[in-house]
Amino acid sequence: xxxxxxxxxxxxxxxxxxxxxxxxxxTTLLMTLR
Amino acid sequence: xxxxxRSTISLHKLGVFCGLAAAVWLGSAEAPTKLVxxxxxxxxxSMGMVMGAFxxxxxxxxxxxxxxxxxxxxxxxxxxxxxxxxxxxxxAVANTLTIFAVRNVGxxxxxxxxxxxxxxxxxxxxxLFKELRGSRARDxxxxxxxxxxxVGGAAVLALATTxxxxxxxxxxxxxxxxxxxxxxxxxxxxxxxxxxISGMNPLSFVTIFTFGEVGTMLVLGLVFYGGAHPLLAExxxxxxxxxxxxxxxxxxxxxxxxxxxxxxxIGISRGIPLSNTxxxxxxxxxxxxxGEFVGLAMGxxxxxxxxxxxxxxxxxxxxxAAPPPSELENWNGAMRxxxxxxxxxxxxxxAVVSGDDPLADRKHTRRWWEVLIMVAAVGVFIxxxxxxxxxxxxxxxPWMLVLIAxxxxxxxxxxxxxxxxxxxx
Numbered sequence: 001x002x003x004x005x006x007x008x009x010x011x012x013x014x015x016x017x018x019x020x021x022x023x024x025x026x027t028t029l030l031m032t033l034r
Numbered sequence: 035x036x037x038x039x040r041s042t043i044s045l046h047k048l049g050v051f052c053g054l055a056a057a058v059w060l061g062s063a064e065a066p067t068k069l070v071x072x073x074x075x076x077x078x079x080s081m082g083m084v085m086g087a088f089x090x091x092x093x094x095x096x097x098x099x100x101x102x103x104x105x106x107x108x109x110x111x112x113x114x115x116x117x118x119x120x121x122x123x124x125x126a127v128a129n130t131l132t133i134f135a136v137r138n139v140g141x142x143x144x145x146x147x148x149x150x151x152x153x154x155x156x157x158x159x160x161x162l163f164k165e166l167r168g169s170r171a172r173d174x175x176x177x178x179x180x181x182x183x184x185v186g187g188a189a190v191l192a193l194a195t196t197x198x199x200x201x202x203x204x205x206x207x208x209x210x211x212x213x214x215x216x217x218x219x220x221x222x223x224x225x226x227x228x229x230x231i232s233g234m235n236p237l238s239f240v241t242i243f244t245f246g247e248v249g250t251m252l253v254l255g256l257v258f259y260g261g262a263h264p265l266l267a268e269x270x271x272x273x274x275x276x277x278x279x280x281x282x283x284x285x286x287x288x289x290x291x292x293x294x295x296x297x298x299x300i301g302i303s304r305g306i307p308l309s310n311t312x313x314x315x316x317x318x319x320x321x322x323x324x325g326e327f328v329g330l331a332m333g334x335x336x337x338x339x340x341x342x343x344x345x346x347x348x349x350x351x352x353x354x355a356a357p358p359p360s361e362l363e364n365w366n367g368a369m370r371x372x373x374x375x376x377x378x379x380x381x382x383x384x385a386v387v388s389g390d391d392p393l394a395d396r397k398h399t400r401r402w403w404e405v406l407i408m409v410a411a412v413g414v415f416i417x418x419x420x421x422x423x424x425x426x427x428x429x430x431x432p433w434m435l436v437l438i439a440x441x442x443x444x445x446x447x448x449x450x451x452x453x454x455x456x457x458x459x
Contacts, residue, residue, distance in 0.1 A: 009375055016117070023221075026128065033210070
């Protein structure tokens with residue numbers, strides 16, 4: 001598998017975006033509470 | 035030859051033992067932090083724990099498998115480095131949120147709220163990794179009922195141990211922070227499970243996980259303290275107590291490693307609720323060693339017994355819910371998805387997932403830098419221990435020895451079992 005193909009697979013993987021979105025929301029919450 | 039000497043214990047039983055051993059160590063990891071007198075910010079204590087965790091996440095895998103094994107494993111599944119880093123970042127933000135929660139509503143209320151992470155993990159496990167799919171109704175009932183009982187038992191324990199209430203105006207913020215931490219921690223198990231159905235070794239995973247953890251904690255530290263100088267000054271001021279949270283972080287990693295193996299062998303929907311019974315062990319340390327509940331009313335004592343019983347019943351319920359073949363077929367479907375997507379060898383991954391990693395029995399040359407890693411880890415421990423100020427806190431020595439023994443026994447027994455069955459794969 002080429003690096004480019006792997007990158008595409010990673011970026012289109014729902015398993016990536018669910019934690020990323022939760023991380024963004026969690027960090028936003030943390031900064032708001034601060 | 036080596037395969038013949040392997041234990042034949044079922045992976046479900048092994049995973050259950052790992053989940054319970056994780057609970058013992060994750061609960062005991064709280065004990066060293068209790069030895070810290072007040073006067074230091076919770077953030078600093080958390081940072082000390084992360085430093086201990088960093089040292090443990092490098093030294094333990096190096097000692098158990100060697101860097102050669104870890105690097106080979108990482109080279110075969112390089113895409114998972116992204117998820118390992120992501121998992122560490124989620125943990126760091128979640129841990130900081132829990133500090134806010136503890137500050138505003140106290141540990142007793144915050145703990146059961148973030149304990150909901152097991153329900154969040156159960157949801158993601160079912161939705162994204164097909165856990166519980168194809169299972170019988172009674173298995174669903176055992177797992178969901180067991181996880182709910184563990185959260186419910188945590189709530190009862192919290193009610194019993196609530197000593198004081200914080201200012202009402204801050205309570206809402208604390209509750210939001212605790213629930214947010216629960217969602218983040220529950221989501222953190224997505225990277226765990228993804229790594230293990232792709233055939234990654236938990237020891238390799240945590241080696242990368244820690245960079246996400248430490249990097250995010252450093253960024254948060256810089257933001258919270260307003261730069262490197264104030265942060266370093268605070269760390270310097272805390273020098274005399276840093277050993278204790280550092281030790282706590284080290285113990286936490288031992289528990290987390292067992293938790294990782296539980297997530298690998300019985301999935302996150304079963305493994306995480308089991309490891310979340312760690313509150314029982316935290317309670318045992320608090321009650322028996324630190325005498326926290328001296329003078330507690332009879333009603334509160336009864337609540338503690340009731341909450342503990344509910345939690346244990348929940349753990350027993352999950353332990354008895356071994357996945358039937360129809361569910362395991364769905365687990366395999368989730369594994370094949372990873373193999374197809376990332377061009378992994380299905381046969382090899384299937385072997386690793388079932389605890390028979392072909393790499394495990396292969397000899398890996400030990401490297402000279404592994405000695406350096408171990409020496410550095412021991413050196414940091416000694417450096418922190420020297421100059422640590424004695425903390426004036428009540429400790430019941432006989433009970434402490436009993437609980438230390440109770441912590442070491444599962445480490446040896448379950449560690450041996452893991453080695454005999456999987457060679458730590």
